[in-house]
Structure formats: structure tokens, C-alpha cells
Amino acid sequence: MNKFKELGLNEQLLNAIKDMGFETPSEVQEEAIPVLLANDTDLVALAQTGTGKTAAFGFPLIQKIYPDSRTTQGLILSPTRELCLQIANELKNYAKYVKGLNIVAIYGGASITEQASQIKKGAQIVVATPGRMQDMINRKMVDISKIEYCILDEADEMLNMGFYEDINSILSHTPEEKFTWLFSATMPKEVARIAKQFMHTPMEITVGTKNSGSENVQHEYYVVSGRERYLALKRLADANPDIFSVVFCRTKRDTQNVAEKLIEDGYNAAALHGDLSQNQRDMVMKAFRTNQIQMLVATDVAARGIDVDDVTHVINYQLPDEIETYNHRSGRTGRAGKSGISMVIVTKSEMRKISAIERIIKKKFEAKKIPNAEEICEIQLYHLASKIKNTEINEEINDFLPAVNDVLKGIDRDDLIKKMVSVEFSRFANYYKNAKDLNAESSNSSNSFSASEGTVRYFINVGERDGYDWRTLKDFLKETMNFGRDDIFKVDVKESFSFFNTDANHTEAILATFSEFKMDGRYINVEISKNARENSNRGRNGKDRKRRSDRKRNTKNFKTEGKFGSKKGNSSRKKNKRNF
Structure with a gap:
């Protein structure tokens, strides 16, 4: 909250921010909000999608609007009706403590007369798609001749969708002395042209590198x-x-x-x-x-x-x-x-x-590489095992357990596990039986999804449930093993387990490090992936194989459920919602 206060936001907005649970402003918010609050200026802000751009222009806009006046003072143009509605709803949440401030969304696919009626009642901020805004201007259903602020959100997307002429026409109905804020993920020449044509010496904020992809x-x-x-x-x-x-x-x-x-x-x-x-x-x-x-x-x-x-x-x-x-x-x-x-x-x-x-x-x-049948089966088996392990017991089954126990009498534990897993796995395995390799050769494609000559693929019993993604798991492994940035690769993180590759010369060190490795009181187990073991000749001695086999039994990784490609059995799969 204090960090948002430092940006210069007023008490009404700070209360709304507290209600929404925002704690730390994003980079584009830290850069844009103080500039827009302290200056009457045009602005070009370049930042990737999903970085908090709506709040970056929404907070300053709401703070600068006069709610006592029913005149439309702010116009926000966005490329699609979904984004238009989303922006309007977010602004309403931001402005919940600003009495008398009305925000109206106008977009295609809904009643134009109803939208015109809402504007006529007084809308200080209008959020619109270019097509519907142009239509309403032509019908004289909206007056934007007195707006003070015009925001072009996702400007590059609007231009990619062919809205240049609409934007040009809409802006011709706005006053020359307004302030224009342009927010975009990339800066193609068309966006630069808009900035040059409709803006006056705009300030520029760039979060990340122009046109670059997200680091995440x-x-x-x-x-x-x-x-x-x-x-x-x-x-x-x-x-x-x-x-x-x-x-x-x-x-x-x-x-x-x-x-x-x-x-x-x-x-x-x-x-x-x-x-x-x-x-x-x-x-x-x-x-x-x-x-x-x-x-x-x-x-x-x-x-x-x-x-x-x-x-x-x-x-x-x-x-x-x-x-x-x-x-x-x-x-x-x-x-x-x-x-x-x-x-x-x-x-x-x-x-x-x-x-x-x-x-x-x-x-x-x-x-x-597109994974082969064996790799998919291995992943799905681990997934099923994890799902079974993490399923909460429904106590309502207690009344039925005596009858169930009678049916299962005489089946030992290992056979019961095999049968239980086979109920789901057999249909899945049968579908992929004899499935062909889908990969086409490519001169640029030298890497392999599974173990290839000189590399080994490993299983590790941590995943998204433990707070890891591909990037943080790679960092953890590098720090634990004191490896370089390229020594760990092909990191695939699932819900409760993951896979990664190293060069074969690291296998001894990896398995030795994780033979009795504990973190927060929990054993972190690393094993060579089943598919990797069968497709590479590592010359592992019997002692090492026995150690891995013991760890495997101790962790009960008896492996997973799958999704099935054949139409047969669809009803039961749909009932289980495919458990992605």
C-alpha cells in the first residue's frame, strides 16, 4: 500500500487498491503513474501484455477526472469487446470510492440504443471498440468533442486488426488540446506513425526491450x-x-x-x-x-x-x-x-x-521432439500416482468399505496398485500402442525431447505444487549442483513432478547429490527417467541400479493416468473431465 501511495495516488484509489489486494506496483505502473499524475503530457508506453497496463493508465485517469461534471472527459479505445468490457470492469473497481463517476463500455454485439442511453445519463469515461465508437459518432449518439484524455490501449493490436482509418476518424472528432496516452506491447512502424500524427512530443516509457518477448x-x-x-x-x-x-x-x-x-x-x-x-x-x-x-x-x-x-x-x-x-x-x-x-x-x-x-x-x-508413446505413458503414470496420493479421502465411502473389502479380498498390495492403475492406464496405453514417430527431420533441430546420445533425462519429485516452474527449478538445480547456465536443459515441470536433462558426464554427480537429499525435512529424489534408461547405455553398475530401485519403492512412484485419443470410452473420460 505504501508503495502505491509513493506514486502519488489519492486516498480513494488507495482504499480501492487495498480492497483488491494489490501490494506492489508493476514496473510499467511505477514508471507511468507518477509521470501521468505530475505532468500534462502525451505518453507512449511500451510494455508486454499482462504487465498491469490497465492500472498504469486507469489510476491516473480516474484521479484526473472531475466526477461532478457529466461531460465525457476520457475515451479509451481497445481492440476487442472482451478487452473493452474487461477494462471497464477494472476501472469500476478502481473507482469504487469515487462518488458520481460513471464508466460506460460500448462495443459491438450489444444494443446500441441501450449503450447510447447509458452515455446520455452521463459518462465521464467511455471505453469503446473502434468500430462501435465510429458507428455511434456517425449516428450522433456520443459526443467526444470535449474529452481531455484519449487512451489507445493495445495500439499495435488495433492497427493489426485494420482499425487505422477508424482511429483516424474518431480522433478527428476530439479536441486538438487533449492529452493522448498510447499503450502498446510492440512498436511497429504503424504505431510510430500514429504517435507522430496525433501526439505532441510525447514522453516515452519502455518496460523491457522494444518488441521483445516476455522473460517469463x-x-x-x-x-x-x-x-x-x-x-x-x-x-x-x-x-x-x-x-x-x-x-x-x-x-x-x-x-x-x-x-x-x-x-x-x-x-x-x-x-x-x-x-x-x-x-x-x-x-x-x-x-x-x-x-x-x-x-x-x-x-x-x-x-x-x-x-x-x-x-x-x-x-x-x-x-x-x-x-x-x-x-x-x-x-x-x-x-x-x-x-x-x-x-x-x-x-x-x-x-x-x-x-x-x-x-x-x-x-x-x-x-x-514430439514425445513418443513411452514418454507420454511415463508422464501420465506419474501424474496418476500423484493424483491418487493427493486426493482427499471422502468419508462417505466408509459405509461401502466392508463390501468393497470383500470384493478385493485376497489381492495383495502390489497387485492391487497394479490393477488400480491399469483401470485407467490400459485404455491409454492401448491407444498409443504401435504409435509412430511424428517428428520430421530438421537441419535446425539437433535437440531431443528424451535422452539422446551423450545426454540423460531425469525424473525429480517436485513440481508446480512445490512452487517451481521451468525457470526456478533450473535455478535450484544449478545452485545445488554448482552447474553452469547451460548444464541443465529441457526442464519440463508438471504439477507434482518434473523432468530435466544433463550431459551424460554429470550423471554420477547428480545421483550422488540426490541420494539422501533433504529440503525442509522432505527427501528430494532424482532418478534416471525410465525412457532414458532404456534408450541409452550408461554402463551403470548393479549397486547404483539397486539404490535407484530402492528409492523408487520408497517413494511409491507407481505412475499415472492419461488422456486417450480414441473415441471409445469417451463418456467416462468426459465424466472425469480429462484431468488435465
Whole structure:
């Protein structure tokens, strides 16, 4: 609270901030808020999606508005109706203690007469999409001739969507002496043109590097045949049991087709594209925000404005036509200080685009392999074991236990565990039985998802549940082993376990360090991944194998549940909501 107070915010806003539980301002808020409060100036602020830009312009705007006047004083333009509604709702939360301040959202897909009525009652701040704002200006339903502040939010996205002419026309109806605040994730030449045309010697704030990708996002690519994109998508989902993702397609048709296939195959998926009605879009987004949907398949236009902080993966089912659009896609994950992964499924003919994107976002991609059946089965078994271990006991089953015990009488513990796991695992394993390698050869793809010659893949019994992501787990392993930054690679963090790779010459040291390793009273176990053991000849002696086997029995890692690709058995999988 004191840090927000130091920015110059008034008591009304500070009380609202306290109610919302905000403690520390983000970097863009620390940079922008004092400047906007202390100066009457135009501003260009460059910061990645998910860095708190709404509060960065929202707090100063609310503090500068005169609530006693019913005149529209502030106009915020945003690219999509979802983002428009989101901004309006956030501003209402910020202004909850500002008596008489009215904020109205106007956007397509809703009654234009109702929105005009709300503005007529007095709206000091209007949040609008360019298309609906232009329509209302043409119908003389709104007056923005006296606004003092105009905010262009996600300016690069609005221009990518073709709103330049609308923005140009809208701004022509605003006074010359207003102040314009432009917030954008990237600075393409079109945004620079807007700044030059409509702003007067604007101050500039840059958080991070212009056009760069978020530091919290890991970028990966997988090379496959174009005919096998969908199979590759399913395997990536199956290899990440707790995935909560946005899957990007180029066209509305592909978006709908991919979503329908995923649903048929038992995944919790839905499509989001421009052919949906507003009511359908609202239902899909509500389901996504409440985790009822784990794979949201979307077009670039429809996904703009999605603001969900917990997205674990962005999957580029197809690369966008415009390279700069990739930055917006990957910005849907790694938000609010959390880490995320951006995956790209590419064909060999598209490999040149990876290098082009790397130059734009100033981040390197990691070449990875589509996991094979054995790797997926191993991950899913560990996932099931963890799920069983962490499930809370429902005491209501006590009345049924005598009958259950009678049915299970005579089965020893090990066989019972095998049978219990096999109920879920057999269908899953049968689907992937004889599954072929989906990976296409690529001159740029020298890395491997699993152990390759000279490298070893390990299992470790910590994951997201323990507060780790791919970045912090890598740091922990480097510090524990006193390794260099490149000695630990291919870190894949799941809910309660993880995998990582090292060069083979580190195996002895890794296993020795973690043979009796305790942290906070808990044993941290590291083992060579099953798949890695079978695919590499390490010459381990019998004593080491016995030590790993003992640790494995002690930790009861008897392994996991999976998602299934066949249509058979879909009803039971859907009932279990696929347990991503």
C-alpha cells in the first residue's frame, strides 16, 4: 500500500487498491503513474501484455477526472469487446470510492440504443471498440468533442486488426488540446506513425526491450509433417497433464475443426472465433476462466483481449501470417509474474519463420521432439500416482468399505496398485500402442525431447505444487549442483513432478547429490527417467541400479493416468473431465 501511495495516488484509489489486494506496483505502473499524475503530457508506453497496463493508465485517469461534471472527459479505445468490457470492469473497481463517476463500455454485439442511453445519463469515461465508437459518432449518439484524455490501449493490436482509418476518424472528432496516452506491447512502424500524427512530443516509457518477448515465456518448436499437426497437438496435450492453454489457428474454419476434433477425442476444448454470437463468446470465455475448458482454440482476432493469468501454454497450431503477431500470442501466457511456455508446431518449409521470429522477439527457441508413446505413458503414470496420493479421502465411502473389502479380498498390495492403475492406464496405453514417430527431420533441430546420445533425462519429485516452474527449478538445480547456465536443459515441470536433462558426464554427480537429499525435512529424489534408461547405455553398475530401485519403492512412484485419443470410452473420460 505504501508503495502505491509513493506514486502519488489519492486516498480513494488507495482504499480501492487495498480492497483488491494489490501490494506492489508493476514496473510499467511505477514508471507511468507518477509521470501521468505530475505532468500534462502525451505518453507512449511500451510494455508486454499482462504487465498491469490497465492500472498504469486507469489510476491516473480516474484521479484526473472531475466526477461532478457529466461531460465525457476520457475515451479509451481497445481492440476487442472482451478487452473493452474487461477494462471497464477494472476501472469500476478502481473507482469504487469515487462518488458520481460513471464508466460506460460500448462495443459491438450489444444494443446500441441501450449503450447510447447509458452515455446520455452521463459518462465521464467511455471505453469503446473502434468500430462501435465510429458507428455511434456517425449516428450522433456520443459526443467526444470535449474529452481531455484519449487512451489507445493495445495500439499495435488495433492497427493489426485494420482499425487505422477508424482511429483516424474518431480522433478527428476530439479536441486538438487533449492529452493522448498510447499503450502498446510492440512498436511497429504503424504505431510510430500514429504517435507522430496525433501526439505532441510525447514522453516515452519502455518496460523491457522494444518488441521483445516476455522473460517469463519459454519458446519451443516441434517439426512435423503438415498432415500430422493434429496428432502432434494431442501428444503435446497428453505430455502435459495439467495444461491450461490457448491454441492458435489462422482461420475460423481451422479453429472450429480443431476444437471439434479435440472435443470428439475427449478433451475439454472449445472454439473462439468471429462467427460466434456475443452470447456464445461470453459462455466460452466464462468456461475458460473457470477452468472448465483447458484447451481454448482461437483465431488471433478473437483471442485479443483474453486476460487470464493462469494460462500455462500457448500452442501455435499454425504460425501467424504476420511475424509480429507471434508476440501477442505468446503474451497470453507468462502473465502477472508467472512463467509459461509457447509451443510452435511447424513443418520443415516453415523453419525460416522461426529464425525471423527470434530476431523480432529477441529470444531463442528450443528445438524439441514430439514425445513418443513411452514418454507420454511415463508422464501420465506419474501424474496418476500423484493424483491418487493427493486426493482427499471422502468419508462417505466408509459405509461401502466392508463390501468393497470383500470384493478385493485376497489381492495383495502390489497387485492391487497394479490393477488400480491399469483401470485407467490400459485404455491409454492401448491407444498409443504401435504409435509412430511424428517428428520430421530438421537441419535446425539437433535437440531431443528424451535422452539422446551423450545426454540423460531425469525424473525429480517436485513440481508446480512445490512452487517451481521451468525457470526456478533450473535455478535450484544449478545452485545445488554448482552447474553452469547451460548444464541443465529441457526442464519440463508438471504439477507434482518434473523432468530435466544433463550431459551424460554429470550423471554420477547428480545421483550422488540426490541420494539422501533433504529440503525442509522432505527427501528430494532424482532418478534416471525410465525412457532414458532404456534408450541409452550408461554402463551403470548393479549397486547404483539397486539404490535407484530402492528409492523408487520408497517413494511409491507407481505412475499415472492419461488422456486417450480414441473415441471409445469417451463418456467416462468426459465424466472425469480429462484431468488435465
